[in-house]
Amino acid sequence: MSTSPALLNATRPAGLPTPDVAWRDLHRAACAPYRGAGRFAWHFARGKLGRDPVFRGLLERGDLPPRARVVDIGCGQGLLASLLAAVDAAQAHGRWPADWPAAPAGVQYTGIELMPRDVERARAAVGGLSSAPRFVCGDMCSVALPPCDVVVILDVLHYVDLTAQEGVLARVRDALAPRGRLLLRVGDAASTRGFAVSQWVDRVVTRVRGHRVSPTFGRPLADWVALLRRLGFASVRTVPMSQGTPFANVLLVGDLG
Numbered sequence: 001m002s003t004s005p006a007l008l009n010a011t012r013p014a015g016l017p018t019p020d021v022a023w024r025d026l027h028r029a030a031c032a033p034y035r036g037a038g039r040f041a042w043h044f045a046r047g048k049l050g051r052d053p054v055f056r057g058l059l060e061r062g063d064l065p066p067r068a069r070v071v072d073i074g075c076g077q078g079l080l081a082s083l084l085a086a087v088d089a090a091q092a093h094g095r096w097p098a099d100w101p102a103a104p105a106g107v108q109y110t111g112i113e114l115m116p117r118d119v120e121r122a123r124a125a126v127g128g129l130s131s132a133p134r135f136v137c138g139d140m141c142s143v144a145l146p147p148c149d150v151v152v153i154l155d156v157l158h159y160v161d162l163t164a165q166e167g168v169l170a171r172v173r174d175a176l177a178p179r180g181r182l183l184l185r186v187g188d189a190a191s192t193r194g195f196a197v198s199q200w201v202d203r204v205v206t207r208v209r210g211h212r213v214s215p216t217f218g219r220p221l222a223d224w225v226a227l228l229r230r231l232g233f234a235s236v237r238t239v240p241m242s243q244g245t246p247f248a249n250v251l252l253v254g255d256l257g
């Protein structure tokens with residue numbers, strides 16, 4: 001039996017926002033730093049944070065623990081850093097919904113990104129926020145990964161070939177603390193149509209953003225899960241991540257301990 005919204009509101013502690021109101025406020029706050037970073041940065045932030053289900057989902061499921069050291073590989077213009085700064089502010093002002101798990105406040109964020117232009121945009125927009133996110137311009141295949149509790153890789157590994165993907169994931173495992181977590185979003189190559197749509201969209205976006213390489217390298221979901229298990233992730237959960245999109249995206253949550 002589902003609980004009516006009226007009953008939920010009646011039982012919600014006074015002053016705390018509903019999840020929808022909290023998300024609307026977080027979205028607004030996370031986009032705000034991009035206003036002064038140019039039209040592209042602003043519109044991209046609003047569209048991506050608003051339409052991609054992964055960002056709200058991370059908060060609703062409690063995928064990121066408070067005060068974690070987070071490394072975001074292929075961070076683009078640093079949207080996750082901005083969202084986490086908005087989470088800090090919401091938590092500090094008592095604006096976190098009672099229905100959600102603990103806010104991932106006080107996170108130490110490091111973003112790693114190949115494209116210098118994205119890194120400049122990220123630093124210009126969110127580098128000066130009080131959460132002090134750090135951005136490193138480098139190739140995930142070779143850059144040093146700092147010791148961390150959570151690694152986030154959203155839609156990035158398919159830019160490098162299968163051997164390089166495995167190399168990155170092995171280095172991620174080595175950088176993670178013993179009970180560390182990997183949040184890896186991939187396309188499921190076994191879902192032929194959705195995977196083809198995401199590859200087509202990715203190629204167009206890649207060209208528009210002036211990238212040198214096109215994303216091409218996929219695996220069926222079962223192979224991604226098997227690879228993470230082989231690398232030592234004791235528990236691997238899969239979360240469908242295509243709601244409202246034509247893609248075949250899946251979030252893999254891999255825990256070492």
Ligand SMILES: C[S@@+](CC[C@H](N)C(=O)[O-])C[C@H]1O[C@@H](n2cnc3c(N)ncnc32)[C@H](O)[C@@H]1O
Nearest residue numbers: 074075076113114115138139140154155156159
């Ligand atoms: C599809 S975007 C995803 C951006 C971000 N993770 C998000 O979900 O909003 C992929 C990002 O990965 C970056 N990237 C591609 N190859 C990379 C590499 N070898 N090392 C670091 N970043 C890379 C791209 O420049 C791009 O910013």
